[in-house]
Amino acid sequence: MDSITIAGFGMMxxxxxxxxxxxxxxxxxxxxxxxxxxxxxxxxxxxxxxxxRLSLTHLSWGDLSRAEHKIPGSVISKYPLKPGREDSPDVxxxxxxxxxxxxxxxxxxxxxxxxxLVDGFPRRSGHWLEWWKQLPPPSLVxxxxxxxxxxxxxxNQRSATSGRRDDQNPDTVVNRIDKFAxxxxxxxPAIRKLGLNVASVNTDNxxxxxxxxxxLSHIKPVIEKYELENxxxxxxxxxxxxxxxxx
Numbered sequence: 702m703d704s705i706t707i708a709g710f711g712m713m714x715x716x717x718x719x720x721x722x723x724x725x726x727x728x729x730x731x732x733x734x735x736x737x738x739x740x741x742x743x744x745x746x747x748x749x750x751x752x753x754r755l756s757l758t759h760l761s762w763g764d765l766s767r768a769e770h771k772i773p774g775s776v777i778s779k780y781p782l783k784p785g786r787e788d789s790p791d792v793x794x795x796x797x798x799x800x801x802x803x804x805x806x807x808x809x810x811x812x813x814x815x816x817x818l819v820d821g822f823p824r825r826s827g828h829w830l831e832w833w834k835q836l837p838p839p840s841l842v843x844x845x846x847x848x849x850x851x852x853x854x855x856x857n858q859r860s861a862t863s864g865r866r867d868d869q870n871p872d873t874v875v876n877r878i879d880k881f882a883x884x885x886x887x888x889x890p891a892i893r894k895l896g897l898n899v900a901s902v903n904t905d906n907x908x909x910x911x912x913x914x915x916x917l918s919h920i921k922p923v924i925e926k927y928e929l930e931n932x933x934x935x936x937x938x939x940x941x942x943x944x945x946x947x948x
Contacts, residue, residue, distance in 0.1 A: 730837040731809050732816045732927045734920060737824060738845035739881040740874060741852030741859075743904045743912055747845065748820045750913050751920065758814040760804060762797070762822035766790055769800065776800060788867050794827035795834075802835045816924060825884040829892065841923045842897055843916065844889060847904040852878050898923065 734757075738744050745761065752759035769777035770790040777800065783791045792800070801822055808814050819839070823829045853874060860868035867873050893899045900919040904912050 731805065731814075732924065733805075733819055733837065733839040734817065734841045734843060734923065735819045735822070735839045736843045736845065737821065737885070738904075739849075739852050739878045740868075741855035741878070742845040742847050743855070743909070744820050744845055746909055747913060747916050748818055750909070751818055751916065755816075755920075755924070757816050757818045758808065759818045759820060760801065761820040762801060762824075763789075763820075765800065765804060766792055766797070788865050794825075794831045797822070797828060798831035798835045801832075805836070816927070824881065826888055829888065838897060840898060840927065841920065842889075842892060842899045843919060844885075844899065844901045845904050845912075845916075846901060849878055851905055 736744050736748055748759050748761065751757050766777055767788055767790070769775045770780070770782075772778055776796060777790055777792055780790045780792050780796075783789045801819065805817060805819075809817075823832045853871070856868050856874045857871070867877070889899055889901075902912065902915045902919070907915075
């Protein structure tokens, strides 16, 4: 990573320590689990299963950004599409984090939506740095990975039904997979050093249920610990969201 990114991750470490001290005096933040991985590793499939079976609130950054880009006058609609990516708007890192934050903040006012699964975000160093400015640290970062050839095969299979034009161009898919790998080579070790809980699950040649059980083995203890340690207001009460600047 470059010197700017290293300095930024140093800032993240100090804010994480500060936040952990503050949480002893404040209402608990919502539990956030980030699920990351290259195209075709199974993020969407596993996120759907986890959301339905564990009653988690699922937020897909890709789905959110694509949907918002189609709405005239929305914040994301003013940004151009990425070159060669007909379905993917090129959203600045700070704006992306802000849109994730606003979505979580609005929906977390419902006390039943206190456990979140954020799919596909933060996916690069700039996202992480903006996340640290605007959101509380995730309780678990789940990294799904598989061989590149398997990712390509899965994206090709889903292209017939996904409705995403960027799934239908093999060169674009290869570029997306390579770009994700390049961006995460240094990030995952760095956030591990910060003390974040990072778990990796290999999805090579495994059926969906077997992958789900591997994923569940990491997620279930985190949720159980969170619910055991925290007391929540009744459904009639409002849920207090985290402050904007928590550093």
